[in-house]
Amino acid sequence: MNANRARMFFGSELRRMREASGLTGKELADALGCTPQWISTMESGRKISEQSALDLDTYFTTGGHFHRLWKLAIDIELQAALxxxxxxxxxxxxxxxxxxxxxxxxxxxxxxxxxxxxxxxxxxxxxxxxxxxxxxxxxxxxxxxxxxxxxxxxxxxxxxxxxxxxxxxxxxxxxxxxxxxxxxxxxxxxxxxxxxxxxxxxxxxxxxxxxxxxxxxxxxxxxxxxxxxxxxxxxxxxxxxxxxxxxxxxxxxxxxxxxxxxxxx
CATH class of the missing domain: 3.30.870 (Endonuclease; Chain A)
Incomplete structure (x- = not known):
């Protein structure tokens, strides 16, 4: 999968907010009900999901920040596919x-x-x-x-x-x-x-x-x-x-x- 700047930014923002909150990957995974491996996957920008974006917005109270980044990443992927x-x-x-x-x-x-x-x-x-x-x-x-x-x-x-x-x-x-x-x-x-x-x-x-x-x-x-x-x-x-x-x-x-x-x- 080719690099997608929106996905990469999503991952860096997730890592920044997690570290600013003093959370390990496992602690955030437990809070969201996913695996530490999935947190790592998102932070690396390899893959993200809409549900995780919504969960992160709720957990960190971002006002839709992660969901907007997810939508931008999807739009970029769709444009590249056409x-x-x-x-x-x-x-x-x-x-x-x-x-x-x-x-x-x-x-x-x-x-x-x-x-x-x-x-x-x-x-x-x-x-x-x-x-x-x-x-x-x-x-x-x-x-x-x-x-x-x-x-x-x-x-x-x-x-x-x-x-x-x-x-x-x-x-x-x-x-x-x-x-x-x-x-x-x-x-x-x-x-x-x-x-x-x-x-x-x-x-x-x-x-x-x-x-x-x-x-x-x-x-x-x-x-x-x-x-x-x-x-x-x-x-x-x-x-x-x-x-x-x-x-x-x-x-x-x-x-x-x-x-x-x-x-x-």
Whole structure:
């Protein structure tokens, strides 16, 4: 695990307060109901927990000092776990009026079920997995808000056939996609396997449209992301988007494929 300055500061603050109170690690551990080894782990900055932060705030009467440090440490870990450019993209996505999403390998986070998301995120083996899952789920509020954006979601058939998390998880995920495709603001299309190689297979592509600013694009491949603002480059991504959509099945045929894939599980 890489060094995290907030975690390290948490540990140094814990050691400072413990020593200022004249406590040994064992004495503090006994007071908190944990082990001396856990106190040592926190003081070294290797690992901390929310419950321990709350317990320390209560014991030392800090007014939430340790909990704020814990929250900062988690935020830093989450930022480090996400591809470059994605946190900024996610902020823009909240204000988008149109979303064009092409996902060649896995289903877009905007449409993932919690169990599908957990399988994907857990495979990365990052610190703060549950927080990443919670953030991904909260991102989906965009689709159910009072005036949701129009979303064009294009998926590869191979991504839908991949049994992420097993049959039960995929059955639930395909069902969620079918329900999403029935929303009037969501247009779902599938690129069938028979198409073979095409321009979209370079990686994930997201294009956001706004009322008050120029379109922006986000691309991702092999865990590396890039936010694109240059209008000429965004236009290039729109062309790529159109090329991919040209290979996709119509909406009703795409729904029929989803049902067929679900039945075949």
């Amino acid at each position: 591809p470059p450019g994605f946190p900024e993209y996610a902020d823009h996505e909240k204000r988008a009026r149109t979303v064009r999403a092409y996902c060649p390998l896995i289903i877009s986070g905007l449409f993932q079920t919690e169990r599908y998301a957990e399988t994907v995120i857990s495979a990365i083996d990052t610190y703060g997995t549950q927080d990443l899952i919670a953030k991904r789920m909260s991102r989906q509020a965009l689709l159910s808000q009072e005036d949701p954006p129009r979303v064009w979601l294009t998926l590869e058939e191979t991504a839908l056939r991949r049994k992420v998390g097993g049959k039960e998880v995929m059955h639930e995920q395909l069902d969620a996609l079918l329900k999403a495709s029935e929303q009037p603001t969501v247009m779902l299309n599938i690129v069938p396997e028979r198409v073979g190689y095409h321009a979209g297979l370079e990686g994930l592509l997201m294009i956001l449209g706004f009322k008050d600013q120029a379109d922006i694009a986000y691309t991702e491949s092999s865990g590396e992301g890039m936010l694109i603002r240059d209008p000429s480059k965004v236009k290039e991504k729109l062309v790529r988007w159109d090329l991919v959509r040209g290979h996709a099945l119509p909406i009703e045929e795409s729904r029929a494929m989803l049902r067929s894939l679900q039945e075949d599980l």
